[in-house]
Amino acid sequence: MVDFANPLGWYAFLALIPFLIIYLIRPRPQDKTIPSLMFLMKSPGMKRRSSFFRNFLKNILFLIQLLALLGLASAVMAPYTEMPINVSSEDSVIIVDVSASMQTEEGRSSRFERAVEEADSHFGSRTSLILAGNVPYIALEKGSQGDAADILDTVEPTDSLSNIGDAMLTSKEILGRGGKVTVISDFIQTHGPDMLVAKRSLTSSETAVEFVDISEEAKNVGIIGFVPGRYRSVARIKNFNKEPAELGIRLVQWGSTKYSEETTIEPESVEVFEFETLPGRSQLEISVSDEDDDLEVDNMIYIGSPNKKRMSVLLITNNPQSYLKTALESSKVIQLETAEPPIIPRIDHDVIIMDQVLRDEMITGTFREIAARVQNGTSFIIKAQDNLMDFTRLDTNSLSPASLSGIANDTEVHVRIYNQFTKDIDFRPTRRHFTAAALNQSIVVAAADDDSPLIAFKEFGAGKTVYYGIFDEDSEFVNIPSYPIFWENLISFLTETEDVRDYNRLIEENPLIVETGFHDADGKVAAFNLVNEKESSVNKGRKEQKLKEDTAEFAVEESAGTKRLPLDTYLLIAVCIILLAEIVYVKMRGDL
Template sequence: MIDFLTSTFISPLWLVTLLFALITLILYLIRPRPKKQDIPALMFIVKESERAKSGSWLKKLLLDPLLLLQLATLILLTLALAQPIIQVNQKATIDKTAIILDGSASMLAREGTSTRFDQAKNIAQDYLTSKNFIILAGDVALALDDDLSRLEAKDVLASLEPTHTRTNLAEAIDLAAANLGKGSQIVIVSDFIETKLHADYLSAIAKAKAQGIHVITKRVGSPITNNVGIIAMQAGLPTSAIQIKNYKEEETTVHLDLAGLEQNVEVPAKGTEVVEFETPRGITKIRIKDSDAFPIDNEVYLSNYPEKTIRVLVISNEEEDSQSLKYLKTALDVNEELTVEYQTPPKVDVNGYDVIIIKDVNPTALLPRTIKEITQQVEQGAALIAFAQPGLFSLNLPLPVTYKDQGGQTPVIVLETLGFVRDINFGMVPSHMIVEKDPQAVVIAQSEEESPLIAYKDVGEGRVLYYGLQNDEFHLDIYYPIFWKRAIDFLIGREELSRINLRTGALLNFASPVQVKTPTGTKTTQIVYFDRVGTYQIGDTTYSANLLSEKESDLTKDVDVSEEMIFSTKEYEDKVPKEIANTLLILALFLAGIEVLVLKLRGEF
């Protein structure tokens, strides 16, 4: 009740004066009557009259026009003082428009002589107002400019190009709503193929409308079946694979160009086919040679590290063919990229090696000068692998852990899902060193009492790995050589192939700005946005970005999107509050005038 009064009246306390109207009515009904004297000649008439008047107080009230006029006047004056507000329809003008232009890959689909994106830009121009805010909606919503005039907005629209990413309209709508107020409008021009996981543009529209923002949806494009595309790629060693999907109604022969080798692939109607091949070194372009309505999914780029000889130095006081080094030597020898050398302290030269391994070394034989040189090599980009052993922590090496005590048997508990420990079960170790990790270190595996068993940290440009598995049986496992191949690749900066072959829309953050050679040019940035299909060169690593989206490539969908509130005049009907106190005062004065007229006709003045 209180909410109703405060939302309907500006000064609701004045309504208390309505009590005076009630008091006036009560006084009128209970006013004293004149004393009656019976006259015999009139008794019969009086008795009949009283029977007629019994129970007639309501009738008397209703038939007294002067009283009704006074009550109505008092009520109107009271309401006028309370200043009531009513909601009325009123013409309003759109003061600002947010244009959301779908900039995802599917907008590159060709229909006739133009693309869907070309059609969208033309439509968007018809909805520009005096102030405009433009957002390009791809995998990430990009706010381009704000408070643009109509002419400025047209220039920006003309310059836009779509990305090669998936669609996330919901994020773009939320961004627009956050920058608009009531009475503004959002115009969404899209094919409405929403492909970002968990994105719901309908919910985003509902939230915007709840803020008093008007939403217009304009769909471009019609269903297209003329498309065959590469929708998935598995990059790995020694083989990789791609998946081709045929969106046509009939079986299709796909002519595939795989690094210069042609291959014909039969793909059933509405079906898929997987093509597996040996992973080449360097950058490989895989292309469907056949033309269709959506060329962006006809090619992918596969990035692999170029062939390189990795120089490895093993420092040990054990003989190269000793039992102590036997299994490590075997694990290193099966990696054809490695050139492994063995040196025995004190005479050690560590210069020029990519990886330095310390295992079963006599701590007193390793000279301070050699330790200093090892640290310098790591700071300049080399990798250091230190096996747990007595005396290791007396060497003043930049290790990721510090010694605490000696521990007993424990299972090896893997914490990090880094690529080089994926799918590996290290089993049990009969004994281990209890160590404490450096604040900058990352623990990959630990013991039951949470003592690090495998950990690493960055030192300068290089990395140091502590391997704390002692007297274990993991060296007998078939994964032992695989673990060391993966670990060495990681330590020298080689990511897994899945980490350098990305989907468009991916973001990479760096600690400081880096120079990036993109498919459209070279730039310096701290956040790399992979918004185009192609290759990206960052330092010594070449990344690939590919669409690889079954949903984004599916142009056959017929999305039903209703157009809401289309305003050709840039005006709309809106509910606005209106005060009616003046109107009530005029009515009260009018009734007061009628009251005066009634009194005049009665001859009371």
């Protein structure tokens, strides 16, 4: 059905009136001298045919000009027709997952390569393209299908996490209401808001949402955790498969292998690997057979470390075989000297630790000397022991950050402040602890269930004093790798040594970095790694069924509608063709 946007255009047809009048006016006869012999040379039949032909030719010219005027008058009325269209396909936003898991090789192609191929069939009349990495990136806004295809040909998957939820909310800002959003991904959501919440927001704006899962079954063995230490670091390696995997581990620096070993990881289990933190830059690499590993990006971590400086520690103890002494001796950063009371050497150390000391063996003047050294910059650590309350009352009251009042039983260790020496440390419950209260200006770093300080410190002159209230003999903490790492980090904190964790970062911490490796950050070169268990979980598993349920909920059907198609342009083109035909006709008649 044809309608008109400018009804006043009907007045344009009035132009036909003078046109018809001009054709109806007969021209005045003119006198001409004609030779009489021409009447003898032409037959009457020919004359009649010629006269008829001339009248017919005159009618053709009339019809051509009439059609041209009718076309121009109709164009003035702005005619249009309503065309049925799929409204959702007009404005289309395609979200392509560019996270690390999209590098998974499945057969002869990767998940990302299949995602690019799938995107070609979802382009709309106006296509927007969003790349869903750690931070959504709008690669194209309401461009052509050709522009979208050209951009996708240049895009590569990143080593970052997947933030599909924020990418979907970004598409809402582009579309407003209506339109269609197509998400092409393996749907391993590792960062940002939940996809279902974002979908609800889109469907409330009458926007159709389609999830296209391009993942298939895959296998993987990868590094899922990394705790850097100044001299010893810990990596966690997981076998996601249902069969055992043969694993090769190498510690590499400047192309040279510093350490290597072979091991077997059981199905769906985690192997903890502790290794030396080399000075400067290094890499930890794992090698797995191709049939057991379809994702390579999590097979290596980069390791950064500052220049190492040995810290002098004086351990005052009457137990030469303590857990703490063993942990301190295992550190290459600590230069340990042990003193057994009553004999105490000259105190000129960076850190002094009191552990399992017999009260009767301690000379009272020793604490005065310790206090003087702390005033000048040395740090002092008071460690939990059975008779510690006696020491606190008599000698260490001014040094201790906590006031002890009794003994309590089982408690969890609740970290209140995550800093250089508590971050990534797996504290275990303790069967005993002192009920205590923090003294003025003390900072409680970890506390018991009853809020008694378990780790606290305070400034004391130019130095620091620390209270450590976990009984080693009553906690499993001493039996795990975190124990020596904790003490090494605590001593580094007290001596204000550079934190090795400042040289080792996660890739999601900096949205501008999308590739693992060494990058400049905050004025220093740091190692950026993936180490994310969810991103490495490339097995399809139960994800497919959950995705179907989420897709069915809050679904919006693609809506049908109409689009106004203007016809005036087509009429003007037709008029131009008619006028061109008139010129050709007049030329053929011989009037030009």
